[in-house]
Amino acid sequence: METMLAVENLGKSFKDKKIVANISFEVKKGEIMALLGPNGAGKSTTIRNIMGIMYPDEGSITFQNNQNKEIPRNKIGYLPEERGLYKNVKVMDILLYLAELKDYPLDRAKERALELLKKFDLEGKDKVSVEELSKGMGQKVQFIAAILHEPELLILDEPFSGLDPVSQELFKNEIRGLAQNGTAILLSSHQMNLVEEMADRLFLIHRGTKVIYGPLDDVKKQYANFKCTIHGVNERSLLESLPEVERVEQTEESAVLYLSKDVQPATWLKNLPAEMDVQELSIDRISLHEIFIDIATDKNLLKREGDLDA
Amino acid sequence: MRNTKKVAKWEIKRNMKNKTFLIGLFISPILFLAFYLIPDLFNNSDEDPVSTTVFVNDQLGVYEDLEATVQQAGAEWELQPTDISEEEAAGALESEENSAYVFIDERAFDGGVLPVYQSEEISPLFMNEVQLLGAPLQAMQIEELGLTPEEATVIAQGVVFEDASAGAAAETEASAGMDEDLLRSIVPGIFAAAVLLSIVFTGMAIFQSASQEKKDKIAEIILSSLTPGELMQGKIIGYFVLGIIQVIVFIVLVLPVLVWKIDVPILEYLFVPELALMLVIAILGYLLYAALFVGIGATMADISTAGNFQGMIMMLPFTALIFVGPVFSDPSGIWAQIGSYIPFTSPAILILRLSLLEEWPWVEIIIALAILVVSVWVFMKLAGKIFKIGILMYGKNATPGEIWKWIRA
Numbered sequence: 001m002e003t004m005l006a007v008e009n010l011g012k013s014f015k016d017k018k019i020v021a022n023i024s025f026e027v028k029k030g031e032i033m034a035l036l037g038p039n040g041a042g043k044s045t046t047i048r049n050i051m052g053i054m055y056p057d058e059g060s061i062t063f064q065n066n067q068n069k070e071i072p073r074n075k076i077g078y079l080p081e082e083r084g085l086y087k088n089v090k091v092m093d094i095l096l097y098l099a100e101l102k103d104y105p106l107d108r109a110k111e112r113a114l115e116l117l118k119k120f121d122l123e124g125k126d127k128v129s130v131e132e133l134s135k136g137m138g139q140k141v142q143f144i145a146a147i148l149h150e151p152e153l154l155i156l157d158e159p160f161s162g163l164d165p166v167s168q169e170l171f172k173n174e175i176r177g178l179a180q181n182g183t184a185i186l187l188s189s190h191q192m193n194l195v196e197e198m199a200d201r202l203f204l205i206h207r208g209t210k211v212i213y214g215p216l217d218d219v220k221k222q223y224a225n226f227k228c229t230i231h232g233v234n235e236r237s238l239l240e241s242l243p244e245v246e247r248v249e250q251t252e253e254s255a256v257l258y259l260s261k262d263v264q265p266a267t268w269l270k271n272l273p274a275e276m277d278v279q280e281l282s283i284d285r286i287s288l289h290e291i292f293i294d295i296a297t298d299k300n301l302l303k304r305e306g307d308l309d310a
Numbered sequence: 311m312r313n314t315k316k317v318a319k320w321e322i323k324r325n326m327k328n329k330t331f332l333i334g335l336f337i338s339p340i341l342f343l344a345f346y347l348i349p350d351l352f353n354n355s356d357e358d359p360v361s362t363t364v365f366v367n368d369q370l371g372v373y374e375d376l377e378a379t380v381q382q383a384g385a386e387w388e389l390q391p392t393d394i395s396e397e398e399a400a401g402a403l404e405s406e407e408n409s410a411y412v413f414i415d416e417r418a419f420d421g422g423v424l425p426v427y428q429s430e431e432i433s434p435l436f437m438n439e440v441q442l443l444g445a446p447l448q449a450m451q452i453e454e455l456g457l458t459p460e461e462a463t464v465i466a467q468g469v470v471f472e473d474a475s476a477g478a479a480a481e482t483e484a485s486a487g488m489d490e491d492l493l494r495s496i497v498p499g500i501f502a503a504a505v506l507l508s509i510v511f512t513g514m515a516i517f518q519s520a521s522q523e524k525k526d527k528i529a530e531i532i533l534s535s536l537t538p539g540e541l542m543q544g545k546i547i548g549y550f551v552l553g554i555i556q557v558i559v560f561i562v563l564v565l566p567v568l569v570w571k572i573d574v575p576i577l578e579y580l581f582v583p584e585l586a587l588m589l590v591i592a593i594l595g596y597l598l599y600a601a602l603f604v605g606i607g608a609t610m611a612d613i614s615t616a617g618n619f620q621g622m623i624m625m626l627p628f629t630a631l632i633f634v635g636p637v638f639s640d641p642s643g644i645w646a647q648i649g650s651y652i653p654f655t656s657p658a659i660l661i662l663r664l665s666l667l668e669e670w671p672w673v674e675i676i677i678a679l680a681i682l683v684v685s686v687w688v689f690m691k692l693a694g695k696i697f698k699i700g701i702l703m704y705g706k707n708a709t710p711g712e713i714w715k716w717i718r719a
Contacts, residue, residue, distance in 0.1 A: 051533075051534050052534075053702060073535050074535075076534065079531075080527075082530055084525075084531075085526060086528055087522075087526055088328060089327070093323075101313065101316055101317075101532070101535035101536060142531070146531075
């Protein structure tokens with residue numbers, strides 16, 4: 001697959017504080033690459049550096065293997081984290097202006113704008129003033145503005161924040177569709193469930209540095225161990241004595257057992273002693289959501305895993 | 311440059327579709343016309359019918375002289391000869407309004423006092439005005455005395471005290487010829503000042519536009535398609551065009567009225583080569599202020615939260631007003647020169663001086679223009695640096711310290 005964007009060793013400081021350091025990743029044609037991290041991790045800073053809105057202190061950003069430094073602005077669609085549109089202008093006017101800035105032919109833009117407005121349930125809103133739109137509608141208009149000129153690389157900073165479930169679904173389908181048609185998509189988010197559903201690969205960033213980078217499935221396989229949740233009152237010592245248990249989190253009536261990496265769930269289940277109080281039991285992999293929270297709250301589970309890995 | 315043009319086009323289009331802007335566009339010339347025309351209207355209706363009928367019982371044969379005197383003085387009198395007697399006059403006045411009887415007979419030579427009978431309703435100034443008639447009678451008196459015409463002139467001249475300081479003498483000497491010259495040079499000056507003022511005011515909208523862009527948080531989307539420099543230039547050019555549109559609207563609405571109302575060949579005075587230089591100065595002034603406004607606009611989250619620092623910079627274009635007084639009293643004096651060399655005041659002061667002065671001080675003009683051009687360039691650069699960072703800083707105003715750091719970066 002053709003690489004649309006390559007970020008190498010990106011570093012940026014404000015004043016004396018390093019915001020991001022040593023960030024390297026690629027976005028390929030037709031894939032959805034997710035940039036994950038808690039608030040303030042450096043996602044937006046990374047994206048702004050890519051967009052040329054900020055200038056990196058270190059490292060390089062290369063588009064589509066072209067070596068000259070010029071950013072191919074016309075081929076990039078961008079939905080920034082800070083949402084906004086000119087207030088007292090008509091929806092169509094602003095869409096056409098933004099398309100014009102991207103050198104997209106006017107008549108095509110008009111046609112596509114109407115099409116997309118219809119797709120996003122905004123039919124007939126083209127002559128409405130922006131200030132009359134609801135927040136969600138405004139966000140849809142911005143999304144349309146980002147994809148109107150058929151970009152080859154689409155960068156979405158928190159595209160789902162503030163959307164209702166129906167609109168989220170709409171956005172998800174559209175983003176997937178674009179990827180299938182060959183658009184390279186870089187999306188940042190902190191909503192893990194959505195990322196888990198959509199992303200092909202992910203880059204997890206915390207405090208400005210890389211924590212995990214790789215295909216979603218690999219990441220899951222590598223980091224998302226099995227965990228067993230048991231509802232029932234049991235002695236902590238009993239639970240800890242079970243094989244392959246790395247860590248126990250217990251509340252009064254339930255316990256979560258984090259199992260080691262190479263555990264075979266079926267075999268492991270046979271080890272459960274008969275006297276154990278089991279009202280309910282489930283075994284599943286640790287979700288991205290949990291990994292994320294783990295990292296963000298510095299429980300260092302993954303770090304330990306990382307150490308084990310190394 | 312293409313992106314700059316797109317931004318400029320957008321700013322123009324956006325404003326031309328904006329009701330507030332459109333209302334503003336027409337309201338200032340209309341207000342101007344209203345202030346100009348409305349007092350005129352009242353004046354006419356008040357003063358038309360007031361004309362005093364003055365009946366003259368002339369026994370000395372000076373009626374024609376009197377008529378000539380009245381006409382020359384421009385008094386609103388209707389002079390009529392009559393041979394009514396003093397006793398009858400008192401009776402006749404009771405039934406008449408706004409009229410008076412003047413009796414001119416031998417008493418003019420005996421005591422020099424002539425009786426005047428006036429109706430009740432008459433202009434309070436009438437008794438002053440009626441003294442006009444004394445002049446031809448005095449001439450007759452002198453003639454009666456049998457003096458030579460030379461002697462007569464000397465006496466009739468009387469004795470007058472006159473202000474003899476040098477300036478005043480020169481002024482009175484020149485005043486007759488100056489009027490036209492002054493108009494000749496002041497008409498393009500007024501026009502250039504109107505252009506400057508109009509584009510500077512419209513230019514203040516740049517400031518609005520830049521801070522609004524931050525408030526609406528659209529700057530980032532726009533900047534993903536073009537560079538901050540292009541955005542800034544586009545705004546400056548766009549608002550310049552809007553300013554010119556304002557000037558054109560003003561001209562279209564106001565100039566015909568002025569030409570119709572004022573008895574001066576305005577158009578002839580307006581389109582002279584001097585106008586070109588003044589317009590160049592006005593445009594340079596606009597660029598300087600535009601750079602200031604766009605830079606400052608980018609440092610502010612919202613106009614209502616403007617700090618002292620930003621407020622002071624906003625006031626810079628108006629510092630020219632400080633110099634207006636001294637420049638008027640002495641257009642080539644030291645204050646005028648200082649004013650011409652400070653970039654923020656020089657556009658207004660130069661235009662003012664060029665309108666007042668008959669001989670243009672070319673050396674000063676060239677130095678002042680050079681300073682202005684250099685400052686425009688420097689401030690554009692600075693504004694560019696501030697704009698680049700400021701436009702993306704959301705939620706708070708930049709402090710002077712931060713701005714200084716951006717400039718040095």
